[in-house]
Amino acid sequence: MNTLGSRIAHYRKVKGLSQQALANECGWESQSRIGNYERDTREPSFDDLRRIAKALRVTLNDLLNPAMLIAESEEGRYEPEEKLSLRSRQVLDRLMQAASQGRLVEQDLLLLELIAQRLERPED
Template identity: 85%
Template structure:
């Protein structure tokens, strides 16, 4: 499950849905949209990802990348009890806004994953 499309297909099959059934669950008439996402020939907007995640009963984290765990709560934002600096909150707010506007593409997510991995490494 190396790509977003392969993860969508994986969770769709786990739930026992056809591409058409998943498209219907998301409120779309045609299954071609799901097919394009699964073949990675089209990148879903953040809103489309939310619809797909909800229809598949998975989190955005599950779809985006099991390694890159974005901060997520029930409303799709980081938890308010997290100890974040004002600057970190500002950055997360900007990332959330860009994602909600569909301005993040797979390459952006890869870069964010790399940054997250660096932050997870213990300081020597």
């Protein structure tokens, strides 16, 4: 579950919703928007992310945590790895707090996504 789209799809399936049902919960007529997000062919706006998180009854952090090392639990939630350094834990805690309070703006998300992509590349 490395991409935002795969996390949206995961939570949607955990909730037992079709793409159309999730689109309806978000106030959209067509499921194509959800399909595009899940295939990562379109980036959701921050407002769309909020709608999706609310409809799925998850936090924005649940959808936006690609920079974290995560392990899936039986409930479909994610727990930070215990092997994080104190400094890493502090940074992630501040990011999680900002995300849960809706204080991350689009530019923040773009920067975090770039960092996550860099970390996903094998070491040169």
